[in-house]
Amino acid sequence: MACVSCKSEKTEGENPFFSAWETPYGVPPFDKIRAEHFLPALERGMSLHDAEIDAIASNNDDPTFGNVIEAYDAAGGMLARTELVFGMLCAAENTPELQALQERAMPLLAAHYDRILLDERLFARVKELYDRRGALDLDDVQLRLLEKTYRRFVRAGALLDAGRKARLKEINGELALAAVKFGNNLLAENNRFEMELTADEMAGLPSDVQELAREKARERGKKKDTGIFTLHKPSLIPFLTYSSDRGLRERIYKAYLNRGNNGDEYDNKQLINDFIRLRTEKAHLLGYPSYAAYVVDDEMAGTTDAVYELLEGVWTPALERAKGELSELEELFRKDVPEGEFASWDWWYYAEKLRRQKYSLDEAMLRPYFSLENVRSGVFFLANRLYGITFRPVIVPVYHPDVTAYEVLDADETHLGVLYFDFFPREGKSQGAWCGNYVEQTYDAEGRRVAPVVSIVCNFTRPVGSSPSLLTLDEAETLFHEFGHALHFLFHDVKYRGLSEVEGDFVELPSQLMENWAFDPEVLRQYAVHYRTGDVIPQAMIDKIRRSELFNQGFMTTEQTAAALSDMDIHSVREYEPFDPVAFERQALTEKRGLIPQIEPRYRYPYFSHIFDGGYSAGYYFYTWAEVLDKDAFExxxxxxxxxxxxxxxxxxxxxxxxxxxxxxxxxYRAFRGKDPDKRAMLRSRGLWNGPDPADSLAAAESPAPVSGMVPAAAVPEHADAGTLSPAALSGKTPLKAAAVRTGAQPLRAEEAADKRADGAAESPRTVRE
Structure with a gap:
């Protein structure tokens, strides 16, 4: 990263965070920011924030909405600005210097926000307003801010006695540091593995996959004509999909599965124990039986029972469907390995074989139509078609040469914001894909809208030789997903910073909604153009994509739901005792729920970044919950x-x-849709609903009465219960604090991390669609 690694003769006095940014559109001055600027800026930001808070708490005037709630909401501007940039860069372009800074800064930030949220003088003024809120003549938005502010203090421990507050501060500091260590260990694990292969060992792989591996080998000074494969998805997944060498598939996949579980300096199992011990104790201090109960109480779901009802209801039919898919794959496998046993590292390879056989469709045939530039044009086309907005390339400071930027213009050509794209993997960059803010949408003191600066970060296949970056269908869908998050940020028009965030199980609605258009025939014809010939994707190929849209759905739903269940299980522990995370996972998924050995959960605990350093602890279910909303919204x-x-x-x-x-x-949601969400659309999209199409007017008019959860625990494809989401299960809860929407996350302010997660000031935004 040029902005934090280059040397300069500038002095600390010229720290770019100490003054207003004289940059186009107010973007961060990446060309001036260096690693050593962050700690002084964070320290000054905390000092200024402390002074602002002290002024509010020590004010002798009677508390009013203006001198307490509005003042609190506006405080900490410099610190928030610094944290956003720091958090995003620590995920997108981490360096040894930034890693060391994280270990120093995160405990300091956690302690800073604890001081504020546990300040008895400040809370007394907030509580006085809350207790007489009905007599304050507030409008709906002001009342919402007051109630959210009060709840934030309570969830942070404001009602605890002095001894419990002191212990809570210690816990939050330890959790902040543990999150940094977990993420740094995983980054090291992702980068250190390499599998060097000869030309013969790469035979049979698509030519672009081979060339990408050779390019990586050249970068690392390896022998001529060899190739390097790594654990980054653009390298790993093509190898698992196309390599006929079963032994090599096993080697790379096991290396992927065992990240953070190798008994060395990067092993994460003790950190996982620390997380669960500390989070469970924190939940008990705050009056909750488990950390999952603490988290979900602040979400749309409201209770862990509602979450489990959703997940178990999807799990049963998905696993049965996956078993049926396995039987088809095993038929192909037996032809190659008559005496062997089908394993998890065989799934991608034989699934691709089966897809070619059933649909005459394979990834290598599709990718020439999905160049990155064209897919990006596709999302631009869709945004213009739906909302009338346009995108104009601009020259602004960037933090890496790969990064590009666009000004976003509203339908009336007014400035809406700036959007960065950072597409390709590199050392120092976290895995997955995410979307977050470098500058949040706010209103300044004069009441003018401050436009956001948004960034989409991915790990797509790099261009190879003279060929552009060619995306898989999953990568194309990922770009549509992250773009949905970007639109959410860009369209924000919120007066108060404290009302900028939505619940975690709502945050994926805008992103997942955009996925519904990704492979619509009309949209495909706009962007799916062969990069060499210029030919638009033929209708026959579109038809094949549409016919195969439910292919392998049992596998994908099972691996995702397995991860969500393992997340809920580990955070539902009521009394901590030292445990082996690997054994805990096996008991939760295999012994209790019958997960077949041929499918691994999408994330295993030692590398489950979402829940240990990514802000989705007890929240990986968010994607499934929000899918009910997005599919119903698309209806x-x-x-x-x-x-x-x-x-x-x-x-x-x-x-x-x-x-x-x-x-x-x-x-x-009700304001938009005019009714509660109907889960049948989600079930149908996954091939788990065989009843009437929810779009049918008669079916919609005859929707059954709401049920207690989103999906009944006994749901099966033939008998999946239809119905709307329960208003009780989805009652209005105080939103999740700032998730970088990991794929779906935006970096968290440490203030919110102390309240929601206590895992650090930044979510290491990875909205991770790995």
Whole structure:
């Protein structure tokens, strides 16, 4: 990263965080920022924030909404600005210097926000307003901010006695440091593995996969004509998909599965114990039976029972479907390995074989139509078609040569924000994909909207030779997903910083909604153009994509749900005792729920970054919960007969995307849809619903009464219960604090991390769609 690694003669007095940024569109001055600027800026930011808070707490005037709640909401501006940049860069372009800074800064930030949220003088003024809120003549937005502020203090421990507050501070500091260590260990594990192969060992792989491996070998000074394969997804997944060498597939996949579980300096198992011990103790201090109960109480789901009802209801039919898929794959496997046993590292290879056999469709045939530039043009086209916005390339400071930037113009050509793209893997960059802010949308003291600066970060296949970056279908869908998060940030028009965030199980709605258009025939014809010939993707190929959309769905749903269940299980521990995370996972998934050995959970504990250093602890279910919302929301477009209906899109923007957390998620959703979400659309999209199409007007009119959860625990494909989401299960809860929406995350302010996660000031935003 040029901005934090280059040497300069500038002095600390010229720290770019100490003054206003004189940059185009107010973007960070990446060309001036260096690693050594962050700690002084964070320290000064904390000092200024302390002074602002002291002024609020020591004010002798009677507390009012203005001198307490609005003042608190506006405080800490410099610190927030510094933290956003620091958190995003620590995920996108980490260096040894930044890693060391994280270990120093995160405990300091956790302690700083604890001082504020446990300040008895400040809380007394907040509580006095909260207790007489009905007499304050506040509008709905002001009342929402007051209630959220009060709840934030309570969830941070403001009602505890002095002894418990002191212990809570210690826990938060330890958790902040543990998160940094976990992430740094995983980064080291991702980077240190390499599998060097000869030309003969690479035979049979697609030519672009081979060339990418050779390019990596040249970078690392290896022998001529050899190739290097790594654990980064653009290298790993093509190898698992196309290599006929079963032994090599096993070697690389086991290396991937055992990250953080090798008994060395990067082993994460003791850190996992530390997380669960500390999080469980924190939950008990705050009056909750488990950390999962503490987390979910602040989300749309409300209770762990509602989460388990959703996940178990999806698990049963998905696993049965996966077993059926396995039987088909085993038929192909037996032809190659008559006496062997099908294993998890065989799944990608034989699934690709089966897809070619059943649908005459393979990834290598599709990728020439999905160049990165064209897919990006596709999301631009969709955003323009739905919302009328446009994108103009701009020259602004960037933190790496790979990064590009666009000004986003609203339909009336006013400035909406800036959008960065950072697409390719490199050392120092976290795995996966995410979207976050470098500058949040706010309003300044004069009431003018401060436009956001948003960044989409991915790990896509790099260009090879003269060929552009060619994406897989999954990568193309990922870009649509992250772009949905970007639109959410760009369309924000929220007055108060404390109302910018939505619940965690609501945050994936805008991103997952965009995925529904990714392979729509009309959208495909706009962007799926052969990079050499210029030919638009043929209708026959579009038909094959559509026919195969449920292919391998049992596997994908099972591995994702397995990870969500293992997350809930480990955070539902009520009394901590030292444990082996690997054995705990096996008991939770294999022994208790019957996960077959041919499928691994999408994330195993030692590298489950979402839940240990990524802000989704007891929250990996968010994606599934939000999928009920996104599929039902898409039904609004289907029911209209026009998937690009601008009236509906404008409604969604105005009532959902622009509002942030000005209302609870369910109220926002009802305002847009006019009803509670219907889960049948989600079940149908996964091939787990064989009943009437939810878009059918009669079926919609005859929706059954709401049930207690989103999906019944006994749901099976033939008998999946239809119905709307329970208003009780989805009652208005105080939103999740700033997730970098990992794929779906935005970096957290440490203030919010202390309240929600206590895992550090930044989420290491990885919205991770690995």
């Amino acid at each position: 609004a477009f289907r029911e209209s007969g026009d998937l690009f209906d601008r009236r509906i899109a404008a409604d969604f923007r105005r009532k959902v995307l622009a509002r942030g957390g000005e209302q609870d998620g369910m109220s926002l």
